[in-house]
Amino acid sequence: MFAWLRNFFSRLFGGKDQIALGIYGPPNTGKTTLANVISEEFTGEKLGNVSEIPHETREVKRKEKVTLETDGYKITMNLLDMPGISTKVDFEEFMDYGMGEEEAKVRSKEATRGVVEAINWLDNVDVVIVVLDSTKKPYNQVNVTILGNLEAKDIPIILVANKIDLAEANPEAIRETFPQYSFAKISAKEEENINELYSEIIESTK
Template sequence: MFSWLKNLFSKLFGGKDQIALGIYGPPNTGKTTLANVISEEFTGEELGRVSEIPHETREVKRKEKVTLEADSHELTINLLDMPGITTKVDFEEFMDYGVEEKDAKVRSKEATRGVVEAINWLDNMDTVIVVLDSTKKPYNQVNVTILGNLEAKDIPIILVANKIDLEEANPEAIRESFPQYPFAEISAKEKENINELYSEIIETTK
């Protein structure tokens, strides 16, 4: 169904019973850790495997009908954890983490397919959380590309600065680089400020 028609039905009939909430961002920003926190809190089950190796998530992971609660409101979401978006996947990057060359090349191909799959899924998103690593400089080609694609499709964005538990974290740099978006700073690993993020999700999807 065309997006404008879906939006019209939503306005006429008082909103949706559930929304597709995608978690996007570059590799290793903590997307799957955050997806696991949300999924485990409201369903008792994790969504995906976490690893320090880039592109551990190489295909879309889904958890349907997750009822999120915040500020005396409930929102049912289909939660989707996306492969990391990047402009280049190099098999040698996997080898830096001790992966054998043969396996690294397989992972590289899978990761490339995952990037394409994640981009294709944008047409099905109602709202997107973009997770950035607050220990890294935020204004770069990958981040601008992700946000630009979402804006082009008129998809609501919640920008999340993750890893604020680390000493070198600078979430304000992310806020200042992209001030136009709803914003939350969290530590998915330590579950810090997660309730504030839930409130932002509820507010953005009203």
């Protein structure tokens, strides 16, 4: 990294040599899929497991010293894949996926702890990607709660409309509902428009 750019980021983020980038959002929006795409491209390694069962990620997953390069810029970051944020975790939801009651209750407790851990990490992140499912209506209690908490802490937000590869996707609904944030529409699964997101990450750290 050029010395002037390194010094710029150091001043911007209180003397840190790298930033912490947190990936937040409700369960099953594609956060870990996106984290894996970023981690694999710049480190050659995945960050976490992906599952159709909600709350597969139940504790913060971290990949350190991920150096992102795009548009002639370079930035080093700690990449943080956060547990899905929910206002309520119901063990019966997991039973719908074939889990027994005892296993579902254990997963529910772990998921609840994960939500708390993700919220506590807000004091340690510099930039946040909020991943929303573009096949679902964007205005709901969970999304408003996530964005409200981030705004309260004055953390730069990149809003990502994921799953644009699906026929029912409507990413513009997310943009129109929350027009005040930096925005990218992607398919993490198909790795579509990922460079657009990288550009937004760089812009949010300038």
